[in-house]
Amino acid sequence: MTSNEIISLAKDLILSGAAITGAVVAIKGLGTWRRQLQGQSEYDLSRRILVSLFKYRDALNTVRNPFMWNSEMPSPSEDEAKLMTREKIQYYGTSKAYEARWNNVQKERANLYADLLEAEALWGKELNDLFKVVFLLQHELFICINRYLEVINPDTDDMSKKSTHSIKNKSRDIMYSDLSDEGDDFQKDLMASIKNIEKYLKPKLSYKI
Template identity: 40%
Template sequence: MVSDGFENFANAAIGLSAFAGAAVAFFGLSEWKQQRKWDKNHDLAHRYLLAIFEYRDAISGVRNPGMFAYEMPEPDGDTLQNMSDDQVRFYGIQKAYQNRWDKVTDANKKLYPIQLEAEAYWGAVSKDLFRALRELEIELQSNITTFLRASNPDNLGPMRAAADRRLQKRR
């Protein structure tokens, strides 16, 4: 009799332990899935932040008014002989801004796929936040173009004066 009671208790305990094991496995799997989701979210946020920092640094480089001599290359020998000092200086400034803007373009190329992934994962929030930055980027590019037109010694006086007036009206 005692052995029948013990056997029944053991069978019940085995059944309960199987049910408890299944419940623990289910909750564990659920937590594992949640952890994977958080890991993906963290990884995306990390990559996004690094890309934004690279973009920020590239924009800061364009906005920096100081230019070093190594940033402003001179034209080739034959072209250089046919240019005035003002033309050579303008050529260097134009190339320096082009090289600086190339870094912004490269940063945008790295940032864009991450932005698409963030939009798919988080919704349009990140896209909406970047809209104002994109508008400022376009404004910056426009101001640089106008500055270069105003600085170009090959442009006629009225053309340069018009570009100067546009620059005065902008921030």
């Protein structure tokens, strides 16, 4: 082999090596980019879910607030009020106040829905299973509020009130928060379930750009 051939072969080997090295670097770079993209996506999703969860928690706590301000309790129109007793007017304001409080809970839960679908697609059903505990607590509170409103409704007949009272007495009383620092039983259950969700999501917030 002549010196020119050797030089030509060396050039070819160098160029081939450079091409292979470039391809390896490109593949590694693509893998890093994909991991960064996935990490950023999981970070954003986890942050959104946590923010929505805390808003949802606060909405539930508002429902249980034992204080109800006059500004929360709308009055019926003058024409409606003329046909209503004092008890019915009082019930109207109370029921509307709870309706508004509960609508806020539903709004915050709806905000969670799309993100939980995305989370299930990315991570499976584990997070949804954790949220089921919170949603069961919401349902328990909803039943409690409904029973209370049925009992105080002047249009509810005595037999229905007695039946509702009987059912209510067999359930734990969770309608009002005791507003203590340690929290009542319902509050403790709620905070424990939220803590489990936080433990699941917080590691996903460790992503660095």
